[in-house]
Each structure stands twice: as C-alpha cells, then as structure tokens.
Amino acid sequence: MSKIFVYAEVVEEGVVEPSLELIGRARELADKHGFSVSAMLVGFGVRKLADELIYRGASEVHVVDNEVLSKYNLLLYTRAIVEVVKNEKPEIFLFPATTTGRELAPRVAARLGTGITADCTAIEIGDYVDPITGKKYEKLLYQIRPTFGGTIMAAIVTPNHRPQMATVRPGVYSVPPRDTSRSGRIKEWTIDFSEEDVGCLEVLEVKRERRKVDLRSAKIIVSGGRGARPEGFKLIRELAELLGGEVGASRAAVDAGWISYDHQVGLTGQTVKPDIYIAVGISGAIQHVVGMKDSKIIIAINKDPEAPIFRISDYGLVGDLFIIIPKLIERLKVAKS
Amino acid sequence: MVTVNSKQNSSSGRLNIVVLVKPVPDPKEPPKFKPDGTLDRLSMKLVMNPYDKYAVEAALQLREALGGIVIGVSMAPPHAIDALREALAMGVDEFILLSDPRLAGSDTLATSYALSMVVKKLWSKLGKVDLVLCGVESSDSNTAHIGPEVAEWLGLPSISYVDKILEVSGGYVKVKKLIEGGYMVIRVKMPAVLTIAGTSYTPRIPTLRDVITARRKQIITWNVDDVSIDTSKVGLLGSPTRVIKMWAAEIKRRGKIFTDTDIDRLIDNFLAELRKDGVKLK
Numbered sequence: 001m002s003k004i005f006v007y008a009e010v011v012e013e014g015v016v017e018p019s020l021e022l023i024g025r026a027r028e029l030a031d032k033h034g035f036s037v038s039a040m041l042v043g044f045g046v047r048k049l050a051d052e053l054i055y056r057g058a059s060e061v062h063v064v065d066n067e068v069l070s071k072y073n074l075l076l077y078t079r080a081i082v083e084v085v086k087n088e089k090p091e092i093f094l095f096p097a098t099t100t101g102r103e104l105a106p107r108v109a110a111r112l113g114t115g116i117t118a119d120c121t122a123i124e125i126g127d128y129v130d131p132i133t134g135k136k137y138e139k140l141l142y143q144i145r146p147t148f149g150g151t152i153m154a155a156i157v158t159p160n161h162r163p164q165m166a167t168v169r170p171g172v173y174s175v176p177p178r179d180t181s182r183s184g185r186i187k188e189w190t191i192d193f194s195e196e197d198v199g200c201l202e203v204l205e206v207k208r209e210r211r212k213v214d215l216r217s218a219k220i221i222v223s224g225g226r227g228a229r230p231e232g233f234k235l236i237r238e239l240a241e242l243l244g245g246e247v248g249a250s251r252a253a254v255d256a257g258w259i260s261y262d263h264q265v266g267l268t269g270q271t272v273k274p275d276i277y278i279a280v281g282i283s284g285a286i287q288h289v290v291g292m293k294d295s296k297i298i299i300a301i302n303k304d305p306e307a308p309i310f311r312i313s314d315y316g317l318v319g320d321l322f323i324i325i326p327k328l329i330e331r332l333k334v335a336k337s
Numbered sequence: 338m339v340t341v342n343s344k345q346n347s348s349s350g351r352l353n354i355v356v357l358v359k360p361v362p363d364p365k366e367p368p369k370f371k372p373d374g375t376l377d378r379l380s381m382k383l384v385m386n387p388y389d390k391y392a393v394e395a396a397l398q399l400r401e402a403l404g405g406i407v408i409g410v411s412m413a414p415p416h417a418i419d420a421l422r423e424a425l426a427m428g429v430d431e432f433i434l435l436s437d438p439r440l441a442g443s444d445t446l447a448t449s450y451a452l453s454m455v456v457k458k459l460w461s462k463l464g465k466v467d468l469v470l471c472g473v474e475s476s477d478s479n480t481a482h483i484g485p486e487v488a489e490w491l492g493l494p495s496i497s498y499v500d501k502i503l504e505v506s507g508g509y510v511k512v513k514k515l516i517e518g519g520y521m522v523i524r525v526k527m528p529a530v531l532t533i534a535g536t537s538y539t540p541r542i543p544t545l546r547d548v549i550t551a552r553r554k555q556i557i558t559w560n561v562d563d564v565s566i567d568t569s570k571v572g573l574l575g576s577p578t579r580v581i582k583m584w585a586a587e588i589k590r591r592g593k594i595f596t597d598t599d600i601d602r603l604i605d606n607f608l609a610e611l612r613k614d615g616v617k618l619k
Contacts (some may be wrong), residue, residue: 106486
C-alpha cells in the first residue's frame with residue numbers, strides 16, 4: 001500500500017501538536033483513498049514516543065534514535081530522513097510548517113530532487129490530467145495554499161516526482177483523539193553518521209519559554225505591535241480589561257521587551273481565533289497574520305493607511321492609537337454606565 | 338564582469354558575501370488581475386522583497402565590520418532591474434541579474450538550482466564565497482524554500498530564521514535563530530547559507546546621493562548559458578511542481594476603513610457601524 005509519511009517533530013520530549021494534527025489528517029485521507037500512514041521520528045531517546053504516534057493514527061513508525069541527534073541539527077536530521085525515505089519510498093511526505101519544518105522539509109526535498117509546497121492550508125487527494133501530455137494521474141496530493149499575502153489561493157501538484165512533499169500550517173486540522181487500542185509496527189533504523197561532519201553545525205544554546213497565558217480560548221484579544229511602544233501597551237491592557245479580553249502582541253513587541261513571549265501571536269507564537277481581534281500598531285507582516293487571520297472579526301488601529309493589516313480587517317481605524325484608544329475607552333465606559 | 342581581485346580577497350579575513358534578492362510586487366498595492374483571472378505580474382510595480390532588505394543590511398554590517406565585498410544576485414525578468422537598484426543604493430557593491438526566458442515558470446527547486454549555479458560561478462571568480470544570505474521568505478510567495486534549497490544544491494550548511502549574526506571567527510559563524518517560544522544559538526562552519534528573519538536588522542534608507550550613485554552602477558545580466566545551467570532542470574518543464582488552479586481567496590472581511598482627522602467623529606462612525614452590523618465589543 002502506498003504510504004503517507006508524517007514528520008513527528010519532537011520538542012522537549014514530546015511530539016508537537018502540529019505533527020499530531022497531520023497524522024490525524026493523513027489518517028482521514030488514507031482511509032478514504034487507500035494509503036497507509038507512517039510517522040517519522042528522529043532524535044535521541046525518542047523511541048518511547050512511537051506508541052503515542054500509533055495511538056493518534058499512524059500504522060507504522062520509523063525511528064532514528066541516535067546520540068548525535070540529541071540536539072536538533074539540520075544536516076544530520078536531513079541525512080537520517082533521506083536515508084529512510086530512499087528505502088521506504090513514500091508517495092507523500094508531510095511536515096508541519098513550524099520553524100523547524102520550514103527549513104528541514106525543503107532541504108530534504110532538494111536532496112531527493114523532488115517538489116515541495118510550503119505552508120499549505122489544506123491538503124486533499126485528487127486526480128490530475130497533464131494538459132501538455134494528456135497523461136492522467138490518479139490520487140495525487142493536492143497542495144492548497146494562499147499566496148500573494150493571502151489574496152490568491154493556489155492548488156499545486158507534484159505529478160512525476162516522489163515523494164510529493166508539503167509543509168502544512170499548524171492549526172488547520174485538529175489533533176486526533178488518542179486511541180490506545182490501536183496497534184502498529186515500529187521500525188528502528190541504524191544510520192551511520194561517521195561520514196558526516198558532525199561539528200559543522202552545532203547548537204550551543206536553546207532558550208524556549210514555557211507559556212503561561214493561553215490566548216486560544218480568549219473571546220476578545222487586544223494586541224499591540226511595534227507601533228504601540230511601552231506606553232501603548234498600558235492603553236492596550238486597559239482596553240483589554242474593559243472588554244474582558246486578553247492582551248496579545250506581535251513578535252516585534254515581544255523582542256523589544258515590552259511584553260512577555262506568553263502573549264505573542266503569530267508563526268513563532270500562538271495561533272488564535274477569538275470572536276474579536278483588535279490589532280493596535282501592528283503592520284500586518286505575514287508572520288503575525290498567520291496566527292490571527294481566522295479571528296471572527298478583525299479590527300485594526302494604525303496610523304499608516306497603507307498598512308497591510310487593513311486589507312484583512314473588518315474595521316480599520318486610521319489614526320494615532322494614543323488619541324484613538326483613550327477616546328474609545330472613554331466612550332465605552334460611558335456606554336457601559 | 339565581476340571586478341574583484343580574487344587574490345586580495347581569499348587570503349585575509351575579509352568576507353565575500355552573496356545576497357539573494359527577489360523583486361516582488363509592492364506588498365502595499367493590491368494584486369492586479371488580467372481579464373482571464375490570472376495575475377498581471379507585468380503591470381504590478383516591483384520592489385525589493387522586504388525580507389531581503391534585512392539580509393542586505395546584515396551583509397553590509399558584516400562588510401563594514403570585517404571588510405569584504407557584497408554581491409547581490411537575483412533571478413528575474415529584465416523589467417525588475419529598477420527594484421534591484423534599491424540594493425545597490427543601500428550599498429551592495431555589485432549586482433548580477435540572472436535573466437532568461439527559459440527560466441520562466443520555475444518552481445522553488447528549479448529556482449534554487451539556477452541561483453546556486455550563479456553562486457558557483459561567483460565562487461570560482463572570487464576564489465571563495467563565505468556567506469550566502471537571503472530573506473527568510475518572499476512577501477509574495479512566502480515559501481522560505483530558497484535559502485535551504487540553494488544550500489542543498491551547493492552542499493553547504495544552512496540556518497533559517499536567523500535573527501542576528503553574533504560572531505564571525507575562525508571560519509565559523511555564530512547566529513541567533515528564532516524558534517517557537519524563543520531562540521537557539523548555533524555555530525556553523527563557513528561557507529554557509531543564512532536566511533534572515535528581520536527584527537534585529539533595520540534596513541538603512543539610501544540618501545538621494547546613494548540613489549544617484551546606484552544609477553551609475555551597472556547591473557550585470559547573465560543568461561542560462563553564462564552560468565552553465567542544465568535547461569532540463571529549470572522552467573515550467575524542469576519544475577517538479579505544477580500549479581493546477583488559482584483563484585481569488587474569499588476574503589470575508591467587511592473592509593470598512595475609517596479615516597477622519599476628527600477622532601471623535603471617527604469613533605462615532607466606527608461605533609455606529611458596529612451597532613448597524615450587530616457587533617458587540619463586550
């Protein structure tokens with residue numbers, strides 16, 4: 001049976017949610033179209049996580065467990081994955097579009113000489129007829145993604161090269177339920193890394209903050225960006241409190257030290273879908289937008305009328321946040337009393 | 338032709354840096370479509386990919402600190418040349434434009450192959466290339482593929498999402514890389530490919546004089562044959578992926594923008610609109 005591979009990214013001794021989401025989606029596609037689902041685990045001391053992947057929907061787990069892989073190393077991880085792929089010949093290989101997946105997957109693709117689509121928001125299985133040769137292909141991976149800042153959608157296929165590869169945006173599919181009655185095969189691989197230049201790339205330090213604020217269940221989020229400055233965050237907090245919401249932030253505001261990482265929304269922060277998202281002094285860089293674009297209603301406050309955030313907003317207030325927010329707070333307070 | 342004296346550059350600690358730059362439709366302008374619904378790329382104003390500006394800035398800062406040369410490289414149609422002058426105005430020493438109709442329709446694997454062939458040619462001309470920098474992704478297609486794929490074609494290590502280059506010494510470069518929830522510090526052997534994520538590098542704004550000087554600098558155009566590209570690996574037919582369908586994304590946003598110098602009136606109008614639409618802030 002043709003195989004769908006899913007990369008099981010491990011962070012701090014656990015498989016990340018975006019990888020579990022992909023196992024869930026792969027399982028759905030596999031059941032409908034007759035594929036099998038295999039997970040790919042790479043690291044040191046990761047063998048123990050294989051059962052979890054089977055409980056989530058994998059029927060097979062390929063494990064490369066080696067001390068040299070104890071810290072994430074792009075070159076060694078690429079080597080391990082490519083070795084397994086060459087032997088197992090999967091039809092499809094999915095990676096989560098995390099910061100790791102987005103650098104590892106294209107490297108693997110290029111080494112295998114195959115195509116890859118980044119940051120898909122949907123994956124389907126379907127047929128394709130090549131308009132040039134007339135050749136018909138069955139059960140290809142439809143790699144569907146937004147492009148041009150989200151204004152255009154594209155469906156992409158990889159007709160002749162294998163595996164068909166894609167990274168998939170976290171949060172578009174849900175984490176599948178855990179079913180401990182499921183069983184599967186675990187295959188451990190021994191890969192010789194002696195030829196590799198292990199010291200070529202070395203991780204010296206990893207700093208990862210644990211999140212204390214969960215923005216994902218918030219109904220209202222008021223977020224600040226580079227334009228907010230520390231004084232702006234005082235206003236943002238006040239507005240959030242008045243509305244009974246949480247405070248969010250862009251990466252720029254977190255990096256500037258105005259607010260802790262717990263509040264960050266976007267690619268390297270949290271993905272949120274509140275009823276109302278108020279973006280204050282946030283220009284709307286794609287790295288932020290991917291984390292909030294599915295909010296029910298988006299309100300933007302920005303002094304630059306050309307800020308890209310206005311293009312994805314329901315309501316846009318063009319002006320100085322330091323004048324707009326105090327007046328807005330005042331009006332809302334009056335309305336309340 | 339590249340004017341650099343290779344001997345002078347290969348012996349010292351000076352760095353030969355290649356920056357990959359993509360001309361993109363101005364992200365501030367909405368995309369234009371042809372009557373058949375496809376994108377009208379030719380009528381859209383092109384600018385330098387904003388993320389590549391961070392990479393250019395990082396390269397210029399390295400050159401200023403350690404000496405060396407910064408060469409811009411782009412693969413684009415000839416009309417992109419104005420957007421590339423921006424890089425020269427910022428201070429890039431020379432610029433190579435790889436332009437050839439045979440490259441049209443290349444996907445990321447094909448594009449990265451073509452760009453890697455340009456880097457290889459520069460490498461042999463200069464005697465060495467120490468770093469290849471580019472923006473983490475482009476503002477139009479956002480794939481983030483080109484950096485790691487170029488590295489793969491060149492057989493070099495790569496690091497994506499570099500926030501800051503911390504140190505260059507002893508043939509190694511130490512960088513801070515962004516990850517979910519924090520960062521990694523990674524030491525990597527040069528030559529290496531780094532994709533710059535931004536935040537720490539504020540791109541310099543060229544002065545009028547810089548812009549005028551840049552107009553006098555020549556952008557060297559190479560074609561597929563100049564860099565010995567295997568044409569079976571590029572263009573639409575050389576690309577493993579095919580776009581089978583494109584459609585306008587359904588943006589269900591209301592897009593009601595309020596502009597008024599009288600902020601009280603602006604808020605009035607905004608709140609009235611919310612009431613009309615049945616949206617409750619609380």
